[in-house]
Amino acid sequence: MRYGFIGLGTIGRHLAANLQRGGFSLTVHDLHKEAARPLLDHGARWADSPAAVAAASDTVITCLPSPGATQEVLADKDGILSGFADGGSWIEMGTLGRDEIQRFAALAAQQEVKTMEAPVTGGVHLAAQGEITILAGGDKAMFDQHLPALKAMGKEIFHMGPLGSAAVIKVITNMLAFIHLKAVGEALMLAKRGGLDLAQAYHAIAASSGNSFVHETEGQLILNGSYDIGFPMDLALKDLGFAMHFGREFGVPLELASITNQTYVLAKAAYGGKAESPMIVKLLEDALKTDLRAPGFPAKLT
Template identity: 70%
Template sequence: ITCLPSPKVSEAVLAGSDGLLDGLAAGGTWIEMSTNGRDEILRLAALASAKGVETLECPVTGGVHLAAAGKITALVGGDAALYERHRPAIQAMCAKSFLMGPVGSGAVIKVITNMLAFIHLVAAGEALMLANQGGLDLAQAYHAIVASSGNSFVHETESQLILNGSYDIGFTMDLALKDLGFALCMARDFRVPLQLAPLVNQIFEVGRQKYGGGAWSTQIVKLLEDAVGTELRAPGFPAKLEL
């Protein structure tokens, strides 16, 4: 089982010198929980298959705080029988799991969910800034949005870290741009003329240039804070997400 930051690292761990394929016997299973693009996981699965090793892709979604509590969601791609064989291990780590189809399917839905999350993050920041500049109490505005039709999981969770000022989501600008890049590649491959994702990708590129690739992805909202000249802060919100 691997959960790694990039396809390059996954390939090194899988097929590099003294990698998994040097020690995993034919008939074994590689459960890959990293976020990969569709082409990347198909290529890595082919490397494993050449050594007689089956692949079950199992990227996860829900955030670091849910992962720490064992309540994350698994988005599985692979053979149905292989999934059933390893379902107990997946269920031990994840509260929910969805078999999306063959290998590659998990990557597609995971990239989609992350694309949505980054779009929602930028939108949440804009909403909070409008509320602030409109003279609203930001804590009340936060809770009103949570109770509204405009709510999102990202607002409900990550907006708390913005209002606290820690921004500590445990996920970096570099990782956000990696996943947005996967989404843009999929759009080209599938001939889907996306409009929001390319714009959000551009915003994150500016954020990385200004704050660095290691800055938390939630700090993308600082671009708006800096432009307006005010911080989005309210009392009573945590520095880190907890269940």
């Protein structure tokens, strides 16, 4: 199976590297060729356009930051769909809304190109280790066909159901992570204002019923002051927007998600859309003029 990979950003570069380490033939493209250098140095082939990637591949994987980027790479001039000669397969590993992935799949089907969604969750450090979780949606036979490649890129692999199913669960997991992050910041501030040693408080929470994946990971990045999770405010607001849309569509009141969304709006106004998403906690630090630094935490997750 010849794979192409387009989108070598914060997450995509690790997914592509893991696919390459798994022994899969790889042709790559990105807006910035330098992002592909480590892959090219290990035998991947460069293509000058998404169409050229498709022409050299049986299946093209994309990991793109927005629906607009997906539209351009998939269907615009020199897009993937113009490059496949006799059909092919397309796997999107970025986060899209359910309606969007289904709309793009319909465009692909007109060119006899099959579609599967496979967004990821778990963070950059797990992507780098090949241990990220992959949430797939689409035809089960297509999922089974590409399962070896998915296993090369991630650890926990879930087939969620028909196309669009993975988009829903991915938005749910991100919504929970953002809510948890807001809660972690408030909990750590209570500990600090209560006179506790923050490092000891972190470890006590990690060993308690109040623990969460977000506390264990992003909690460290708050305490070391880096906030560096490789996920900006703009993407968080995009995903929260998807969650709020699903809440209206499915008739589910999302009170915590709504409050968290407003916190992110305020944080973007304060620090900009490219600021790291854990900086929502800095809003609380700035408001109370109390930092949450603690010694002994690494500069970034490894």
